[in-house]
Amino acid sequence: MEAKKLITATDTQYSGSLLQALNDQRMQGLFCDVTVIVEDRKFRAHKNILSACSTYFHQLFSVAGQVVELNFVKADIFAEILNYIYSAKIVRVKCEMLEELIKSGKLLGVPFIADLGIPLSQVKSISGGVKDGSTDSQSSSVSKEHELQKETVSSSDTTPENKSAKDKEMPVITEAFSLSCEEFNEKKKVPDSKDEDSDDDVIFCSEIVTAKPPPSDKKEAVPSQTPPPNDQSLDLKKSTSSSHVQLVQNTKPSNQLVLKMTSSPQKLNVTVHANASTQVTNGSVVPSSAAINTSSDVTSSLQKNLPISANVNAPKLLQNANILPKTELVEGNSISASVPSITLQKNISFDGSGVQKKQVVTFSQESSSKPGEFKIKISDVVSGSNKESHREPESKRIMDGKKIITLDTTSEIESLSTGCKVYANIGEDTYDIVIPIKEDPDEGFSKFDEDDFPNRKRMKVKHDDHYELIVDGRVYYICIVCKRSYVCLTSLRRHFNVHSWEKKYPCRYCERVFPLAEYRTKHEIHHTGERRYQCLTCGSSFINYQVMSSHIRSAHSLDPAGDSKLYRLNPCKTLQIRQYSYITDPSSNAPVINDGGIVYDIDPDKPEPASEEDAPSAAPKPVNWDDIFLQQSNQNIFKPNASDGSTEFEFVIPESY
DNA sequence: AGCGTTCCTGCCAATTAGT
């Protein structure tokens, strides 16, 4: 007779293959919904993935739009972090990058990377096969642990593949932890690995987990799946990303990636079984919430004594779905001790041009004293946020598909939810922020236009790059990234490229790249050395307006910005730039004045061949490449690359530069 | 502090794209 049985089936490869699929999609740009700009590099990614792995992104994406910019991380570092997020691996990171990597991991709230600081020193010495031959007592004891660990694993796995892996396994040791990692030998070649010196390579495929230290410590680490109730060793079920490595490489369900962490002197024993099946089939393990809560406690404890900032509450990719919501319910003191991102974001300093100057999330109650600086706390406006509820009576109301939030002058507008168009009607001391709550931002936009400005033509918003703020009937366009306000939308669009780098303007003389064409042009003029600005008082020429202006002020004690023209701007001869009314009167070499009242003239010392040849032509003739080649042939400023007929040119920096 | 360089943004002309 067939007994009734409950069947439990677990796809042990699921998490790994899922991660792989996500990474593949990222590589192909599929379904990427966010662009992270770091320095001059753009990284396409998925918000869900980033927010799941990074507390920073988790909070950032609650307010940010499709483009975010990080200026506190280096591009190459962020690339490594992103690779980790999508692969659970830090692969072949050079030792000198580790410190920066860890720092960035802390800032971004990526626990694994942040906690690499724990084994860092040992890693450095171990990398490439024990460079320094560390022989301290800790390492020796850890080596024993490591041997034990090897035996534990080898007993259940004697495949040649894993034997090979054991030969390369690296114990990672710190003052607080010893961590042994059974690492599979990845046969999949890292693309750039061939050039790397293996001595400089560090490969992690593990995840650091903190656990509550025992009241009576100094217990020997014992890998155990069924710890006694009061045992200080703790089994955490984690279908971590680490399991990806294992499961992809070996599908045997009995195989586990075992991380054994042993504390010393504050003993801490943690065994992580990164077997995805464990969490489902093994019902005897410590409940997730308890485990995490315990971890939180130890985090707090450890932070008192150790220079680490473990963040066990950070959401982790592919973490047990039961863990995450439970961790949110951990007692407040535990959370506050283990969520550094809040404090962290308050400390982030955005600076420079084209970078985020303001915090995305702020908990500061500091009010703005400068007129025109409206600020709103994120909790006030984040759609769907629970935080809104407590402010409901005071300011929020919903009608006609719009959410209206009334703010006082001290509120902050910097963290308004993106994807919405925001309008404000300014009263004496209040601001009504109207946020269309329909899903389609354009829908709300349209409604606004039709209701309030029926004569105003609907504006199609191709890029979700700005808010609109109406103050006393005047429209200000506010960049969603840096919150700069613009009177002209074109100015904002031009500015936004600083964030998005949708277009790049490389210098044709050097390697520099600029987000604005004008920046490049001005920079290139420095290469050519051309001096277009000429002082009419003394005839001196200068490379740009600022130098010329400075000269007129200092040398002639005059104001170049005054009514009288004290300088002239000669047309650019060395670069192919847009020509305006740079018209030289064909009948004479007298300068002409354009519509703006600017006097233009051709430098008599450098007669322009084109002007002479084309003198009968009344139409303004812009300086083109041919003109430049003819004119500058002796100077060899530009040489057309005739070999391939392309539009590429060989640029030779003139001697004047 | 002075100087040079770069960044920023309103303005506007030239160019390009769309109808």
Add this chain to the structure above:
DNA sequence: ACTAATTGGCAGGAACGCT
């Protein structure tokens, strides 16, 4: 051909870095 949108040069102030 006309219009709208985009591009990018310019002015002039501000910020920044160096000496």
